[in-house]
Amino acid sequence: MRMKSWRAETLGAPGEVLKLVDIDVPAPGPGEALLRVLATNIGLPDRMMLEGRYFMKPLLPITPGQEVVGIVEAVGAGYPFPVGTRVIGGTRFADGFGGLAQYCLSPADGAVPAADDMPDEQAAAVLxxxxxxxxxxxxxxxxxxxxxxxxxxxxxxxxxxxxxxxxxxxxxxxxxxxxxxxxxxxxxxxxxxxxxxxxxxxxxxxxxxxxxxxxxxxxxxxxxxxxxxxxxxxxxxxxxxxxxxxxxxxxxxxxxxxxxxxxxxxxxALHSVRTPEERDDALTVLGRLFSDGAISMPIDEIVPFTRAPQALDRLGGEVHGKLIVAGSTAH
Known part of the structure; x- marks a missing residue:
């Protein structure tokens, strides 16, 4: 099966180096899942990574999008959530399988189930x-x-x-x-x-x-x-x-x-570095605060999948809150 993915073969400004390509849908390894991406959180680290200014130096090609909300389509051994679960998680962006694609690979570390009352655009950035x-x-x-x-x-x-x-x-x-x-x-x-x-x-x-x-x-x-x-x-x-x-x-x-x-x-502070008890407590408290209207993701713009490079170019300027890229509908 093939999928659409934004990929950069060289470093540079996102709008110049990112290209929409067709690649094979990857298979999940042990402790990870294949997610059908519903929405992707993009941030300044994604732009810095493409420009070669990030503290992590991923191998080319790069697919940005370090955090997503998506549906579990397939799982590797030891992944904790079953197929069909809507989860929020990190991605294998450093290996070219980030969230700016129709499907991505997402490790179990740090992944949490998405609350039923939290829309995709809110859930994508909550971690x-x-x-x-x-x-x-x-x-x-x-x-x-x-x-x-x-x-x-x-x-x-x-x-x-x-x-x-x-x-x-x-x-x-x-x-x-x-x-x-x-x-x-x-x-x-x-x-x-x-x-x-x-x-x-x-x-x-x-x-x-x-x-x-x-x-x-x-x-x-x-x-x-x-x-x-x-x-x-x-x-x-x-x-x-x-x-x-x-x-x-x-x-x-x-x-x-x-x-x-x-x-x-x-x-x-990292969401991926905490005890299971700390994670479960955060899920409970943050879920209650969201349901009560005490917290809400401040979203600057929900960007169509086709405009992801232009959205990345905006980061670091006058963006207030989060930029969220909607998932591609061309499955």
């Missing part, structure tokens, strides 16, 4: 956003009601969902953004305060907003460009959560001496 935020805020940082969270990069898909979840958990949220449009978007997600990083000193403004104490938790989706200012903004005993590097300069390097002299802890 890399709300689940990551839950791991970071709840499982790793132990966020408590009444604490203050500083979200670096609040207008992105990961940052904006962290704002929503933090508000649902009873935290005060300070977000950073660049420009009035992104600042307004952060406020719509629930941010109590927004600091324009183009206009002022982050550390000073956060301390002014917290009575001199600083933020209890820093949720860093930006990376190197803001790390030094964030360290000036964090409270004694604060928790610094590394999430990503939307700033384009890679993960920040924080010297042990600075951790020691500020009395802070440093951790990271």
């Amino acid at each position: 890399g956003t709300f689940h990551v935020a839950y791991v970071g805020l709840v499982n790793r940082a132990g966020a408590k009601t009444g604490e203050t969270l500083l979200v670096l990069g609040g207008s992105g898909g990961t940052g904006s969902t962290a704002i929503q979840l933090a508000k649902a958990l009873g935290l005060t949220v300070i977000a950073t953004a660049r420009g009035p449009g992104k600042a307004a978007f952060c406020r719509r997600q629930g941010a109590d305060h927004v600091i324009d990083t183009e206009a002022g000193a982050l550390g000073e403004e956060v301390r002014a907003l917290t009575g001199g104490k600083g933020a209890d938790i820093v949720y860093d989706t930006v990376g190197t460009p803001l790390v030094e200012q964030a360290l000036q903004a964090i409270a004694v005993g604060g928790r610094y959560i590394m999430i990503g590097f939307a700033g384009g300069s890679g993960f920040p390097t924080i010297e042990p001496f600075k951790i020691l002299t500020r009395g802070i802890s440093l951790t990271g």
Whole structure:
């Protein structure tokens, strides 16, 4: 059986290197499934990977789309969900079988069943956003009601969902953004305060907003460009959560001496690195919050499958929230 897939044989701008090709539908190996793709979450890492700027260096050809929602069509030995299940999972993008295709390969690690009341366009991105935020805020940082969270990069898909979840958990949220449009978007997600990083000193403004104490938790989706200012903004005993590097300069390097002299802890958050108990707790809590309307995926645009390269070219600019590529209907 054959399928349509967006593939890049060389590195470069997505709109230039991605081509829609016909390839064989792959067979799932042990611990993975073949998914019929219903919707794909695309993010800045997909664009960076195509341009050769990502920390992972997948082999060519590349099919972007690291996270999808889809129907299990076939399974390898040890995959936990039966054929016909609608699941949310990662993909074998590094091997050329990412989500921008009619079918993809999806490992069992991190995969979860999609809630019946969650539409495909919401489900496609929930692992890399709300689940990551839950791991970071709840499982790793132990966020408590009444604490203050500083979200670096609040207008992105990961940052904006962290704002929503933090508000649902009873935290005060300070977000950073660049420009009035992104600042307004952060406020719509629930941010109590927004600091324009183009206009002022982050550390000073956060301390002014917290009575001199600083933020209890820093949720860093930006990376190197803001790390030094964030360290000036964090409270004694604060928790610094590394999430990503939307700033384009890679993960920040924080010297042990600075951790020691500020009395802070440093951790990271991935939805694929958690215990089964943490996963099940997140599914329960996030499912309830979604059903109650307390959280909802902020979607900038649902993009037709045929326009996936152009959507990837938009990333890193004025995208507010998530870009979701609808599944191809040409099965």
